[in-house]
Amino acid sequence: MIDTQIETGTKWLATAGLRPTRQRLTLASLLVGDGRHRHVTAESLFEAARSDGASVSLATVYNTLRAFCEAGLLQEVTVDGSRSYFDTNTHDHPHFFWEDEGRLSDAPSEDLVIAQLPDAPEGAEIASVDVVIRLRKKT
Template identity: 80%
Template sequence: MTRESLRIASDWLNGAGLRPTRQRIALAELLVGDGKHRHVTAESLFEAAREAGAAVSLATVYNTLRAFCAAGVLQEITVDGSKSYFDTNTHDHPHFYWEDEGRLSDAPADELEIARLPQAPEGVEVASVDVVIRLRRKS
């Protein structure tokens, strides 16, 4: 990693009010160090960390991703009821889930139209709407 990617990662953590531990900096650098948005699973981030020589456990990766979500710098997208992806782009936007590849990518937000939502039950409000469009190659 570069001095610039380290600065970007540190600024990202500081901006979220997160203490920049060695593990958090290493994972943040992999997530945002190049300034690009990405979608990762805990397992794919763990593997990238191992390849980069970072000494982190899978449990640490999971805990760190949860802390990043709680701080508002990552968005968790659940697919298939149990598989979670983590997105560095926290703005509301739809996603494509590529079933054949097990991959998540951004879908064009400007092409999505939601005309109306059902009324929320009394005493609660809609917190967010997640749109995941599942794709499969034609046979």
């Protein structure tokens, strides 16, 4: 891994006050080391780490992704109730889910208009609104 990727990962962890353990630093560097936003699954990040020569278990990847979400470094996007993607862009924005490829990408937020939301039930407040637009190739 390139030193600048490690430095970027270290700074990213520091913004959330997370201790840069070896596993966290390895995964953080893969997630944000090149400065680009990405959408990953635990499995795809695990494979990327293994391909990079890192010794990390899938359970560690899951636990680390959860810790990153809790620290506000990642946004979890659930597309079908059982498959989660983790987004390094934590700002509110819609997503495209490419069903044929099993891939998540950002959708242009400037084109999305939500005119009104229903009132939250008594004693509750709306925490967030997730927009996932499912796409498939035309036949």
